Amino acid sequence: MVIKHSLSKRLTWISLKVSGLILLVLILYSFLSKLDGADCGSCRGIYMSPAYARVKGFDETHTRLALKYSLYLYREQNIDIMPDDDEDKPLILSGTPVLFVPGNAGSYKQIRSIASESASSFYRDYIVQGKLSSLNKNTNNLDFFSADFNEDFTAFHGRTMLDQAEYLNEAIKFILDLYKDNETPAKSVIIIGHSMGGVVSRVMLTLPNYLDDSVNTIITLAAPHAAAPATFDGDLLNVFASTDEFWRNGYIQPPKTPLQLLANKRLQNVSLISITGGLLDNMLPADYTSLIGLIPASNGFSISTTGIPGVWTPIDHLAIVWCDQLRKKLAEVLLLIVDKTSTSQTYSLENRMEVFRKTLLSGFEKDSKQDSDSFKAGAGLIPFTHKLKIDTKQLKDTPKEHTFALPKINNKRDSYAPDMHLFYIPKDGLKFQFSYLSSIKPESIEKLGENSPSIMLCKTLSSDNPIQDDEYKKIIDYTDENTKHFVELKCVDVNKDIHTIPRSFKSSKSTSESSIGADSSPFYFLQLDSSILSKYDAVILAESSLKLENNQNDEGDFVLADIEIEQNAKLVGGESSLWTLFTRGYDLTLPAHRPIVITVDVPSAWSSLLAYKFDVRYEHSDTERFSPILAQSINDETKWHINLKENNYITSTIQGVSPFCPFYKKYSNLKLFLFSDSLATDKVVDIYMSIDWFKSLKLLVMKYRLSIVSLPIFIISVVIFLQFKHFIKTDHFPSFYDCLLEVYDIKTLIPLCTTVSLLSIVTANKSFQMLLNFLDPVENGNLDLMQYIENENVHINLYFLGLEEKALWFFGPIAMIISLSLVSAVYDILVFTGKLLGYVYFRCFPTSKQGIFNRRRAIGTALLIGSIPLYLPFQFAYIVCIVVQAIVVIRNFAYMIKASRAQELSEKGQDPANIFSKATSNSSSKTAAASSIPVPSTKIETSYPVSISSAINNSKSSSQVYENFINFNVTLFMLMFWILPINIPVLVVWIHNFSLKWATPFSSHHNFLAVIPIVLLIQNNVSGNFISRPNSKLTIFITKFIIAYLSIYSLIYGARHLFWLHHLLNLLAAWILILLINDYLYPNNSSLPNESKDSSSLKLH
Structure with missing residues (x-):
């Protein structure tokens, strides 16, 4: 029976298949493409003995x-x-x-x-x-x-x-x-x-043989x-x-x-660092x-x-x-x-x-400032270390200034610059931010005579609560006998709070040029926000004795500092809408008179599935002391983009909200930090934000590499559901190809794509996740414990594609199209290979004279099953089963070729038995190797395995019986083939242990019940027995339910629980065997409603 398909359906199939394969090739090409910028590795070589x-x-x-x-x-x-x-x-x-x-x-x-x-x-x-x-x-x-x-x-x-x-x-x-x-x-x-x-290091602390307090520090690398x-x-x-x-x-x-x-008791003193x-x-x-x-x-x-x-x-x-x-x-x-x-x-x-x-x-993290001396002194955790007594003449210009720069670009003063530069912190209710950037590392105030500057945070000494001079680490007095007015301050030296950042000059090419062990020194950066400055009255910048000269053509040293209203230093880049970012992008203009470090909050950039593109446009100035730097930070990840050029494109990939991983509900969006010499130029900076779709494809590979197994199994399960639906209705088991085309049909494809689009959205809903978690037989992580640790600021999505971004609803249909194309391509390859090998089989192997039941096959099956509880993992038996099923499929293709050739000879009036005698004479030496194969009759109507040809006497034609048989076996092989990768890794472990002569107990992997139904079903196929058609309302419901459950589970849970898909296949095999047994025991109850008993006797057993 041939199902006819319309031209439009075939065109849809071809176009979607080609589109999916093109998408797959683009994804692979993007994944294999070389990274650049901040994502380009630059590790140096090492030597050791x-x-x-x-x-x-x-x-x-x-x-x-x-x-x-x-x-x-x-x-x-x-x-x-x-x-x-x-x-x-x-x-x-x-x-x-x-x-x-x-x-x-x-x-x-x-x-x-x-x-x-x-x-x-x-x-x-x-x-x-x-x-x-x-x-x-x-x-x-x-x-x-x-x-x-x-x-x-x-x-x-x-x-x-x-x-x-x-x-x-x-x-x-x-x-x-x-x-x-x-x-x-x-x-x-x-x-x-x-x-x-x-991970093993963490497991150690959970085992009974762990020695208390024997581990208190764990550092993990890529764990x-x-x-x-x-x-x-x-x-x-x-x-x-x-x-x-x-x-x-x-x-x-x-x-x-x-x-x-x-x-x-075991963990209270343990520190864990993950790199x-x-x-x-x-x-x-x-x-x-x-x-x-x-x-x-x-x-x-x-x-x-x-x-x-x-x-x-x-x-x-x-x-x-x-x-x-x-x-x-x-x-x-x-x-x-x-x-x-x-x-x-x-x-x-x-x-x-x-x-x-x-x-x-790096210093941008929310937990980084708690260890700084500036924070501790302001909070009263450590004492102030220095006392300063400064002549006000030294500070004559600083009340008017909010910036400081060395070397001077335009020095309008002829007088000698003071050694001390004081940045007052107004107490007018406004919040301020202090920034320092230099190519020279600040040192302690005691080393001020050297080349480096010093930075201190100070408070005015109060007469109400004086501190004895001997309590200070050092007292510095800049007054003399001519001093008329002075100011006394208690200060804390914050040189230890300085952070290093990559060097960035016009000639800089990589961050590695100023990394640890490199020839060039890095830049030094300090930023104090309002939460720290509010505890002090002033920031003191003590100038070093080194006089910096203007070197416009060279990479000269510099010192920059400013204090600005915090609101002016923090901007928002666009809105939180991802869809707007997709369609139009966001523009942001930074003012000409801006702080040397400005923070841009990007509320729409929080997904780790996307690569964000920033087009930074500015006019370069010859008086710039350094080339602009753009830092990106999200959670505990910071990246540096150095030496920004005019009209520079930067692609940013982030560790933000990621599928299947816990993430913060708040504070999980990207922040940009632009470092520029705004004191040397009066030009604005424009930043245009958009999505780099090609580089975004690269990110899908690592996030969804396990879905390459689960989603095609979903497609195959849908095809099997359609096959059984047709089989139950018409007693004809259609081919995998025919039902796959039904999936490509617009009437099926549109509801399917709509469903997965909605599923991408609803799986992020907390209530729906609770329902899915309740229905999942496999235990997941405890979200309540996660929320306790993070004060309810944590969430996770383990279902379908794990998407939290509603704007990415189209990822579901795209995943379906790719999966459909992949299944179609693999099916074409397997069928082509099967037919080719079937032709070789037809030309080389004679037919067997033996019956269906083979003693050696029964003994081999018993030994295989019996060895699983003792030594072999059930995955080994599965590999044997898929090899045997492949042989069954190849043999069926060979029989199909024989039947086709016999039909051609019969139409020409020739004896069809000739083709079998030729095959036998050409390969008589291989009779023993093929002795377990059932014998097709030399008559045209019985050119099939004996058990199949036994059904030909009923109302069904021989071609329909055999078509059902080969269609089912091809479909079963497709399903087993996609589940094969799930079983291979454990088998690899077993082989590795076998090579070491180590018999590790495999616990659940010796459960022979996990593979017996599959083994027996394959043996049933080898014998040439076709499956029984569900023939009652109960068996029809159970059959459809099992296949539907396999389909839905592989779609929603499959990527995170691949191992369970094997057990669902095993369940399906067990149910098919139950149908066979039931049909054998109760042959008179095999009729469907409204179907005559004559037609119901077509079951093959």
Whole structure:
């Protein structure tokens, strides 16, 4: 039976198929295109002299897992003390222990770059240069240990994660035991985790064998804390969920339940820092490294390498462990948090977090200012350090000035400029902002005689509450015997609050030119907002003795400062409407007389699915002391765009609101910071904002790479639903192609696209999400715990495409068109390949003389099923099933070719048996290989498998019977083929363990019930038995419900729960077998309503 399709339907199919494939090619091209600007990596190469000593004492007497894993000690040659070659001598260590945990398929040797720099930095900065007192007087050298997991695939398998965490807990006990005889025995270990190693580090603290207080600092590099990077394994998702729940319960105050009490005890002193490489990481979405909703800000934060001072570059997934700029920063941080006088070997949680914030944050983050001296002194947390007594003659011009610049562009004064420049902070109710930008690093006021300036925040001394002079760190008196009027101030030196930013001159090309270890020095920036300035009366800028000259053609040094009304320094770029940004864009004009640093809030830029384009237009001035800089900041990510040129286009990608990841409800939009020498020009700056759609395509790959499996399964399930609907109605099982064209029909396609468009919008609704969460059989993250940690300022969308942007409703239809095109293309390829192999099969293999039941096949099936509970994972059986099903399809195509050739010979009056005799004579040597294949009869009407030809005596024609059979098998193979990627990763883990001769228990993966229905259904297909048609209202309803549930689940939940789609396929297979059994046991009850019993006897069994 052939279903006829109209020309318009075929044209729609062709046009949409081509459009979808073009979109897919554009997405791949965008993804593979080279990044530029702030997203272009610029890591420098590194050198080291590594040596690794295996810790042989940590063997199977300590843990059973020592048979599979091992522990190494890193030593930097010519710096670290090397262990003795004599294994009988004990290993003597005097440093602070650090444990490195490699990630998915990672190596223990990846620690070498960070360990090498730490050893070199300690020796160079603390020993040779003697900076103990100025940096950290209690620091110590670091002993780096590294776990060798034989390149385990932790991203694919939950049990492997638990094994590694268990092993590491025992390793820490052993490591700490090595320090028990030291003067101050170490009681805890610092952990550095790369990729999945960062998640394993968190899992460690949840296990029963964890030693209390043995871990208090965890630094993770490109670790997926917010979401599992792969959802192929249910055990993996359970480990993620239970670990996240444990950590979130650890910060409930006061703890009440036993879980909360245990978690609070283990986590209250733990700091967790998550570092991501940003967009350059093509293995893990940068958004997955977020700690939002997991821990409070008092215990950790996440940060991008593009914003870490002195690093300023994105880093790919593997380079993040060796990038020179980052390893120098990590070495600095580690040596600053170490306290060798404490048994914990680190400072307190508060002190560690202060070091992390001051060293790693860019200064734009909301939590960065709490550690500044300016904030602490204003809040009364630290005393004022200096007392100034200044002759008012020195300040004669400053009451009129709100700006300061060196060198002077137009110096109208002939008198000598004062050493002290005072910026009064008016108390008239207005809010002010002070900004400082310089190529010269400010120093303490005690070093004013050198080349650097100094900045202080001051308050007028009150006679009502005087401070004794001996309480000040230093008293500076600028008065003499001729002084008539003076002012006394108590001040705090804020030179330690200065932040470094990338250098930007006309010749600057990359932020790496002024990063850590580069030849050029960076710029230095300080910004004090009204919350700090309101606590003071004035800002003092003490000018250095160095006189800066005008160098208009050179990259000369400069100092710029101003104090402005805060409202004038903060502008809003456009509205919050994304749709307006799509269609018209936004224009913003910055005034000619503007602050040197101006903040632009962009309320419409908050989606991480879009690339934002900023066209910055301004007129360049020859008197500019530096080239303009544009910084972008959102949450904990900062990027720098340096050396802006006239009519410069900047593309901005952000870590904003991302699908499937927790995000802040507030404060999640992009902010721009424009640094310009506004004192040297009187020209306006225009900024035009729009969307860069081509680069936005690149972002879809990392966000929706798992949807490339789930959405096509949705399409296939819809096709199967239409096939069964037609089968139940007409007893004809149409081809996959025919029903796929029905999906392309306008009458089906428009409602489908409308549905997914609305679904993109309603899945962001909180009430609808509660309903979807209730209906989901797989447990999700606890939103209530997330909101407790973030004071209800957190949300997450785990459904369909995870969209929060209503303006992106069209992403749903686009995803459908791409999925339809992908399914169509794969179907065409599989059918073409199947027919080609079927032709080869027809030419090479003879037909079998045996019957349907094959003893060897039954024995093989029994052995396959029996081995699953004992050793093999059920994924192995699934691979066998899909291979067998492929053979069934190929064999069916071969029979179809034979039947077609036989029909041609019969029409010509020739004996159709000739083609079979020729095939047999041409390949007689291959009879044994094909002995399990049922024999088609040599008669034209019985050129099909025996079980199928047995149905030909009823009212259905032989061609219709066989058409039903081959159509069903092709459809089943399509569904199994798309579910195949879900099962491969766990099988890869099993093969890896098999190669190591390690029999890891796979728990749920040995559940033979998860694959028995699929195995039996495939064996039924091999036997040539066709499925039974649902023939009652109940069986019809259940059949449609199961297929519809598979379709809906793959659409809404599939991307985050891919493993569950296998079980739904297994459920469908089980139901088809139940229909077969029911039809076999009760053949007289097979008729449909209004159908004669004669026609109902066509069931194949």
